[in-house]
Amino acid sequence: MSSAHRGDPRSGAPPVVPEPHESVSPSHAEAPPHDERSAEVGGERSAAAGGAPAPGSASAGTGSRGGGPARLAALALAALALLPLLGKSGIWDPYELDNADLARRIAIHVFGARGLDLADAAGQLPTLTDLGMGELGFTSMALGFRLFGLHDWAGRLPLALWGLAGALVLYELLARLVDRKAGLYGVAVLVTMPLYVMQARTMLGDIVTMAALTMAFCGLTGALLEGGRAVGRGALLAPAAWLAVGLVGLGAGYLSRGLLIGVAVPALGAGLTWLVLRTSGAWAQPEDPRPTLGDLVGGAALLLGVAAAAKGALVLASSSADAPLPRALGVALLGKPPVESTFDLTLRQLGHALFPWSAFLPFAIGRLFRAPAADRGAAPAAPGLDPEVGVRIALVVTSALAYGAFALLAPHAGALPFSGPALLAAIAALAIRDLERGAPSSRALAVGCSVLAFVLYRDFVLSPDKALSVFSVDKPVFPKSFEDEAASAMRLVLLAFAGLVALTWFEEQPRALDRSLRAWARRLADEVQAGAVELTRIWNGNLLFLMIVLEAALVGVGAMLFVGKRIGWGTVARMPNSLAAYGMNAWWALPLLLAVGPVLLVAVRDAFRFAVARTAIPRALGTPLAGLIAGFLLSFWYYPALAAQLSPKEVFESYASLHRPGEPLATLGVRSRAAAYYQGGEITSFDDVPQAFAWLTAAPTGGSADGAPAAGARRWLVVKADELPRLNSLFRKHHRRNLPVLDGRSSQILLASNEPGGRPNESWLSRVVLDEPAAPANPLEAMFEDQLEVLGWELTDGEGRTVASVVPQKTYHLRTYFRVHRPITGNWKMFVHIDGFQRRYNGDHPVLEGRYPLSLWQPGDVIVDDHELQLEPNFTPGDYALYFGFFAGETRFHVTRGPEHEDRVRAGVIRVR
Known part of the structure; x- marks a missing residue:
């Protein structure tokens, strides 16, 4: 793009006056000409088919008339995306809980918050090695704890404000150097990127790095480009303000992620941008060839960036995982490089962490190199610095440097949260704004974005843990109970985003539409x-x-x-x-x-x-609208629901509403420090199942005359799901019934009690270890040695209804009922054979999906194994024999009674139709 496409008061060229073009409304084929370019945001008249108002002119500057509404709209949009629901999702143990505890200790020592002391918890001031990164993010959380107390939202609020500041600085840069619509689009894209939003809403700390890089980039780029055309003392105010923002960003970046990420990337980005502009002739100032303030900023940024990169590389080469973390490095090193730490690790992370925008960004980056169509009738402007060209170059250069820095660190530190989502958001915003200003549509973009979005969607369905890429934590576990809801949410995101983007970019808006x-x-x-x-x-x-x-x-x-x-x-x-x-x-x-x-x-x-x-809205607006719909689905549905599965907050709230005074609470597998954020202090915590069981059942079980438990008789236990099987086995051994689980919404953290209190048992074990007598549809008498009796079996469809026959390629459940007579020795797996017509269905599987091992089964237990089966299309209609049994390696569990064949229980016939 050349400055010839714009009118610039300083260049002496006349201002651009957009020419209207004809557009026919749906009901009037020959309605008065309507120009989509006349759409206004905050009083700005934008040239939709040609170019934007001249950057730096009265209509483009941040202080221009009418800029207030646009700025308020950007603020409202960012606040709506980042600030709500800060306290809805509980603290993620251990990732957020560890960081919150480190911030609590900083609050005690740095801000004097002695009221945050916890018994039996570390209280010394943490070191950089303890933090694993720079201290600024933790200090921000500590300030929140100091001001508002020990609450999850108090630690998250300062981080959300950092995210808000980054979004607003991005708006100011694009609004001043491009136009206000570009600024609004940039904010809309940024605050709908899951990586940015979820880092702002969680106590992981890297939103500070993202905001710092945004401030450093915008500040240095703004000072560079504004200073490159500043004339007179008054004109130096804007570059000076940008330079101040840039220096704050550099300092914050250094205090959060060290020299390479926090300083070298934005400084080198600005310095190399200046070098490209200077050597390409785009910096020409024929009326005053003397060095400008922009030259000073660009040269200084280049020197600073080179020095920071060199120093950071030397520190990285001389550091080791077992040595104290240097402040200049800012990232914790791994003792052993991860297997997947290749150069594309960051790309794979961004593909899932920025979804669905990651499907649009590759095409937006390509279109960044193509300037929008020029205004018709625009007079050529005098040669000089075009700020938008500088912004485009700076975005490309700095994004490439950011990727290079993270690719360099990946073999040493693994996957780190990418700190440049604002750069990518600005690139997407310019591509959208170009379309609105007259750049050609692209069927390749419409189809390619849809295909890439579908590929990423399939990743989320087949590997739901990819959604946790936004957090970049080590070995997170995706809750199995959330997989179906997660797939539904991602499907809606795919349809909303890919559909609207395809409609927006597939064609130009026609001038004439049908009358009726x-x-x-x-x-x-x-x-x-x-x-x-x-x-x-x-x-x-x-x-x-x-x-x-x-x-x-x-x-x-x-x-x-x-x-x-x-x-x-x-x-x-x-x-x-x-x-x-x-x-x-x-x-x-x-x-x-x-x-x-x-x-x-x-x-x-x-x-x-x-x-x-x-x-009468610009057609290009469909793309940010698609992002807003998809982003809000993720921000206000998907990730809050996922966080509810990962955090103990819901079970603490259930305890608060269900318990009576005097009924104590403890935790098993969940650290008691989490209770300090919900219960106001630490509680008893167990790591050993027998000890937790002894505590839970120690109280007397007597009750009052109305059947309610006596005061102090009932106890409550927050249980990590992995510990529930062993705890339930001990409870059944002594009480002959399943452990009551009164909040089983999460598949990760549950609330159990020694007494149900008249409430239903929400334990998933109650569906496979029965408290009531079993009545299978097909009774059977058989015995595996003297340990396990077969009671019968039944087939059910997807709705849970018992069926007498099956259809190939349709999913059914084979439910097999057993009664335990003696403790079972051996580590057995189960097999299912459906034989007939020279065909066999082989259903080898862990019993109860391996979630309740045979070694935990108690004498008298009635167990139901639920195996999902689907016959292949080559199973022709007819009657097939059903066999099942247990095996370990080449050995089968011996059948001592009942119909059998080769130590397989001959269960009966399955009819295929």
Whole structure:
């Protein structure tokens, strides 16, 4: 982009006056000309089809008239995304809890908050080695604890404010050097990036690094570009203000992540940008060839960046994992390099941590090198520094440097939270703004973004733990009970984002739309007819001929299957009903899909066109709107629900509402320090299951006349899910019933009690270890040695209903019932064989999915193993024999009683239809 595309008062060129162009409303084909470029944000008239108002002119400067509403809109958007729900999600143990405890200790020693002392907890001032990074993030959390007390939201609030500051500084840079819409779009993208939002809402500390890098980049880039064209004493105020912001960012970056990330990246970015501008001739100042303030800023930034990079590299080379952490390094080193610490580790992390924007960013980066179309009728401006060109160069250079720094550190420190999401957000914002100003649409972007978003979505479905990439913590565990809800949320995010982005970028907004619904239907019919005619011309009609041949084949297959099923033709009769149904219906379903699918897509496209024209909003606004919908789905649904699974806060709240005075609380597998943020102090904590069981059952179980437990008789225990099986086994051994779990919403942390108090047991174990007598649909008498009795089995469908037959390729559950007679020796797995017609289904699996080992089963327990099975399509209709048993290696658990074959219990027949 050249400054010739703009009018600049300082250059002597006349200001650009946008030319209106014709646009026809849906109901009036010849309505008065409407110019999408006249949309205003905070009083700014933007040139949608050409260029923005001249940066630095009255309409582009931050202090210009009408800038207040735009700035307030940016502030409101950032605050809405970052500040709510700070206290809704509890503290994540151990990751947030460890950081919160370190900040608590800093609050005690640095801010004198003696009221935050906890018994039996470390109280000394932590070192940088304890922190694993610079201290600024922890000091910020400590200040929150000092001011508001020991609460989860008090530690998160200062970090959220850092995130808010970073977003506002990004807005100011884009609004001043590009235009206000670009600034608003930059904020909208940034605060819908999960990496930025979740780091701002959790006590992990790296949002300070992200905000610091944003401030350093914006401050140095603003001082460089504003200083490169400043004339007169008054004009130096803006560069000086930017320079102050930049220095604050550099200092904050150094105090959070050391020299390489906190100082070298933004300083080298500004310095190299200045070097590129100077050597390319874009810095030309023909009326005053003397060095400018921008030259001083650029040269100093280059020298500082080179020095910081050299010093940081030397410190990295001389440091080791077992040595104290140097402040200049700012990252904790690993004793052994991680296996996946290759140069693409940061790229893989960003792909999942920035979803769904990560699907759009590769194309936005490419479009950053293409300037938007020039305003028609714009007079060429005098040569000089175009700030937007400088912003684009600075974004590319600094983003590349940030990636290089993280790729350099990956083999030594593993995956670190990428500190430059604001840079990527600005790149996306410029691509959106370019489209609004007249840059061409891109079908490649529309399709490519959708495909890439779908690939990332499949990653989240197949490996849900990828969603935890936003936190960059070591070996996080994704709660299994949240997988289905997580997949549903990600599906909505995919549809909202990919759909709106594709609609926005696939085509230009047409000038004329249909006058009425009838006119639209007539045009749609004409387009369908034209498409049919075009189909006859492709490959000289050979494509249509091939489709006719395929349809004839499908008709023949359908007729053959229909007749064969009716007359009992052997091959067809043995074919699974589901496969036969597909074959009999393909002849009409496939052509209908091919005919209706394009019509539906055209209808959706036209509806989007109509909405854009009717609302008179820029078509490009669909992309930030897509990000806002997707980002808010993630920020206000997905991640809060995930955090509820990972934090003990909900169980502490349940205890607060359910317990009576005098009923004590303890923890098992959950550190008692977490209680200080919810209960106001530490509580008893156990790491040993027998000790926790002894404490839980020590109180008397007597009650009052109305059946309520006596005062002090009931005890409560917050249990880590991994410890529940052993605790439940001990409880069943002494009480012959399952341990009452009164809050089982999370698959990670549960609330148990020695008495149910009239509430249902929410333990997942109550579904597989029965307290009531079993009544399987198919009773059976068999025995494995003298230890395990077989009671029977049943088949259920996906709705839990008992079925008598199964269909291939459909999911069912085989529920097998056992009664324990003696403690079971050996580490057995279970197998299921469904045999017949020279076919076998082999269902080897851990008993109860390995979640309740056989060694924990107590005499008298009734166990239900629930195995999910799905027969392959080659299972033809008929009766198949069902066998099951247990094995360890090559040895099978010996069947001593009942129908058996080769130490397999012969359970009966399964009918396949």
